[in-house]
Amino acid sequence: KEKPNSAQIHFNLGIIYTKVNNLKEAEVHFRKAKECNPNYLQAELALALLNEINKDLPEAIKHYQQALKIDPLNLNVYHRLAQTYYLDQRIDDAIHQYEFILKLNPYDIDAYLELSYIYLNEEQVDQCIKILEQAKAHRSNWRITQQGRPLTVQEIKQLRNAKEAQVYLILGLAYTQNKQNQKALEACQEAIQLQPENGAAYFYLGAIYEQTGRRQKAYETLKRSVELDDENPDALNYLGYIYAEDGINLDEAQELINKAIDLDPDNG
Known part of the structure; x- marks a missing residue:
């Protein structure tokens, strides 16, 4: 009441209303925050998220695009925009967005992984393999981050191994689709070496053993997958x-x- 035009106050009220699931009132205050300060990045992102929650993806996309006008080098926002394009079935836009992220930062492992998922799901298997090979080539320079706090050396190592395991796991799936079973098997084994508790890697490896007639190996590997997950x-x-x-x-x-x-x- 003392500062009716305060962008920060309206933003804070929006957060409070969001936490009590009053999304309509939250939106009112986020919009008021923007009226007070048109370049208020967090209010723009909050409106994008509210639209995602409300399944209004085209409107969410507009807010992410506006956020990038405010902060043109914000990689996290580029990622959110790319993910929302994909959810909205704008496949080409999502691909172009991830390609742009990699131009900004060729060491962004999450962009490589997300782009490879899209290519795999769209059955562009050769493109999937190509992008993952590029990711592997940049391994020593991967951007390993986690929002919220700095990471210890051990945490960075664990995250790097987890990301690299994902690279090999998606490679395994891509090789399986290409009927390159030996390469698929080797990729899944690499994933397990990097992340021995990865139940999904054991599952895909077990499926390859079964499909190539190695039944006993399939039993053992699938059993391990179920034990882990x-x-x-x-x-x-x-x-x-x-x-x-x-x-x-x-x-x-x-x-x-x-x-x-x-x-x-x-x-x-």
Whole structure:
């Protein structure tokens, strides 16, 4: 009341209303914050996020674009814009956005990973492999960050290993789609070397063993995947069905399949 035109006060009120899930009133105050200060970056980003929550992706995109006019070198905003383009099915715009991020910073590992996911999902497998090979070439210079606080040397190492494991895991999926099974297998093994507790890597490796006729290896590897992540319905279902197909461990097979269906009713 004492400072009705204070951008900061309106922004803080918007945050409070957001926390109590009164999004309509939150939007009112974020807009008032912008009226007080048209270059208020955090208010612009808050409005973008509210529109994402409300599933109004085109409006969210406008706010992210406006945020970049305020802060043209903000990599985090470029990432949010690229992700929102993709969610809005603007695939080419998302690709161009990630390519632009990599021009700004050729060491942005998250941009490489997100772009490779898009290429893989769009069945542009050769492009996916190409971008991941570029990522690997820049490994020593990867931008490893985490919002909120500085990272210790050990945390940076762990994050780097996790990112590199993701690179190899997506490579494995891409090689599988290209029917390059040996390369896919080696990529998944690399992912496991980097991140031994990665249940997804064991799952994909087990699937490759099964598809190439190495049944015993498939049992062992899929079993390890389920031990590491017993809430992955795909791994549970896969192991259950190959047990059932081979007529072994039938009680366990039934339990695995039932659990997969409980986690994901469409699975099974």
